[in-house]
Amino acid sequence: MKVLKFGGTSVGSVNSILSVKKIVEAIEEPVIVVVSALGGITDKLLATSTMASKGDLAYEKELSEIIARHLDVIEGVIEDKEVRIDVQKKVMALLDELSNIFKGVYLINDLSAKTSDTIVSYGERLSSLIVSNVIKDAKLFDSRKYIKTVKQFNKHIVDFDLTNKLIKETFSPLPKVSLVPGFISSSTETGEVTNLGRGGSDYTASILATALDANTLEIWTDVDGFMTADPRVISSAYVIDRLTFTEAMELCNFGAKVIYPPTIYPVYHKNIPIRILNTFNPTAPGTYISKERVKEEGKAIIKGISSINDTCLITVQGLGMVGVIGVNYRIFKTLAKNGISVFMVSQASSENNTTFAVRNADADLAVQVLNDEFALERAQGDMNDTVAEKDLATVAIVGENMKRTPGIAGKLFGTLGRAGISVIACAQGASETNISFVIKHKYLRKALNSIHDSFFLSEYKVLNLFIAGVGTVGGNLLEQIRIQQPKLMRQNGLKLNVVGISNSKKALLCREGINLDNYLEELKENGEESNPEHLCEEIVKMNIFNSVFVDCTASPDVAALYETLMNNNVSVVAANKEAASSSYDNYTKLKETARHRDIKFLFETNVGAGLPIINTMNDLINSGDHILKLEAVLSGTLNYIFNTISADIPFSEAIHMAKEAGYAEPDPRIDLSGKDVIRKLVILAREAGYPVEQADVKRNLFIPEKYFEGSLEDFWKNIKDTDAGFEEKRQLLEAEGKRFRFVAKMENGACEVGLQAVDSHHPFYELEGSNNIIMISTERYHEYPMIIKGYGAGADVTAAGVFADIISIANIR
């Protein structure tokens, strides 16, 4: 035989009760079916009691809703008219009793524990009566007659000797289907109605399964089983197929509300397995809980992560505690005497403090009673005042396979460190099945996500992207992500979740991910007013794990956010060159911050767009080479212009064309003035190991300074004046068989940029379109420098370079 328990949601509606009928009637062996009250009814009974006890006549409305709910369910689940009328009568009789009790509570304005217990018992009495008339051949039993309790420490404790005896008598012989109300019981001494506490229906089922030696206990609920973590917080959480009793106990004691914790003890002792199944998805395999510890190859070492939101840490501290016997005894005795439950304890081996976790609501009382207990020691200066730190959260990782497996704690705390989360207290029992730690509540979501990502081979890894700038580069990047995303997910298990998008005026932020099919309209219509500071604040506030800020703007104000973002463990990928070419101090500070926080600051596209220049230089240096000299054409815009001007296309027209083609900076004067090449050379020199500032670069510019003064419109208007002069120079050069190239050079840290006329023997002569070229001379590449050449500007190649930086953070293959 087996015992099946159906919770409130499983018997909460007409459809769910019909599913229960189908599930039970398909079983061939004898079954005991335990039911909870209709979903939400226990809460409503309690709320109505409180109203009535306060003399609030509105209780009558609540009561009429309770009545209507039950009558509606009967109407929907019982087809046979005669049976239906009979059940309606019986149910109405119970509801009349209930109504009279409420009236009494209302009239005398008093709600004793006994009356409250009686009122809530109606929930299961009503539901079991209804369900017993839905399932074919079901026989209804009354749990008050065989689940007996005695009072201990103001709680109703099961009187197991009597209960087991009565259960055996009651269910002999065992009917094919026995229908049993969960939760309710009665007192051994007085016979009065009692109950097993909230969630007690699971316990009823466990007690019955144990007393009758069932082969399985099935808990039917509204989820597919124990999940690796709370799926409302972690989208990649999945159902755990097997757990040991210990693991299940650890997980549900620690916040996973799949089963009521005491349920596990009785069946554990008789080694009766529990299956967690979903009434709404009955074919799902669910979670199987048994004594056996199975170590499955390729599966995560830990089984689940759970958490307690409501945590306060209390610390008792003082040098006077060191070596003194009995301090902890006094702490915990005092707490117990005052009914304060402690769920985590941590004591340093120095013995100078004991820290423990309680619920926030118990904190003030705990501090007060402990200060009283240690009043003398405090007065003598041997101990400090007791301190409470509220609004914290406790997280636990659970798994029996952690036993004797080195590196678990290291991995856990390393993961938290990389996410920028500080651990306030931690504890691990010698059983090694649970490592618990306390953090600030605001980091809970991030901690759970980071740990889940690190420990579980989820179907996919997530990178959360904030993309600033949706123009030429940013827009192209978003389109590449949109197109590539399904393949990355399928082949590499990488989900790129774009959680933020912004332009200069608006920001769109969504933790769950922005739909990339129509982000521009969304940004326009639903984006919030934004500026760089606001954007930064919002990102920090969202506090998302594995997040990357992608800067596709040209804004110095946006670049100024990197430090704060990185200090909040957000990696940065920049197409924007402002930060890497800013003061050397700022550049090194950002790089050090990234190293120190174990995050990334990547800016490959700052030089040569998608060409692998910076990465190659880093690889050379990291393998022990030294960069001695760089010679390069680094402006796609200028190279394009010099390759495009002709008798038909004047200089000013070629600038327009470079802008149109997406090569030029948002402000093309940055290209024309040589500034863009200067900052690129500075970045390369720094990456090569030379502490260079922009002011150190010698420059031989080719457009007089006056053209860069005034507004951008002035520039476009005035630059036409240079067309004739340029055409003259071009013709001369053509006659000499030479071409203009704007060349950047660095030799042992000395940098210069300038216009050069190169002949056909020069390696830069044949450099088509907007291409860039760089010759890198090193100790190893000396006689024949390393050459990297290709598209050096343009939306798609730059976006692809930014994309590559992002992918490198995910570290996928």
Ligand SMILES: NC(=O)C1=CN([C@@H]2O[C@H](COP(=O)(O)OP(=O)(O)OC[C@H]3O[C@@H](n4cnc5c(N)ncnc54)[C@H](OP(=O)(O)O)[C@@H]3O)[C@@H](O)[C@H]2O)C=CC1
């Ligand atoms: N084009 C290329 O070949 C290469 C470009 N780069 C770099 O890429 C960056 C982007 O260039 P590109 O795409 O051509 O420029 P665009 O002008 O096309 O786009 C810039 C984007 O940045 C947004 N923006 C500006 N200021 C802010 C701000 N304060 N906060 C948020 N968003 C802002 C703009 O918004 P709005 O529309 O509201 O102004 C726009 O969406 C530049 O730094 C450039 O140097 C690097 C390598 C190659």
Ligand SMILES: N[C@@H](CC=O)C(=O)O
């Ligand atoms: N404006 C730049 C774009 C790449 O950095 C260029 O023309 O090279």
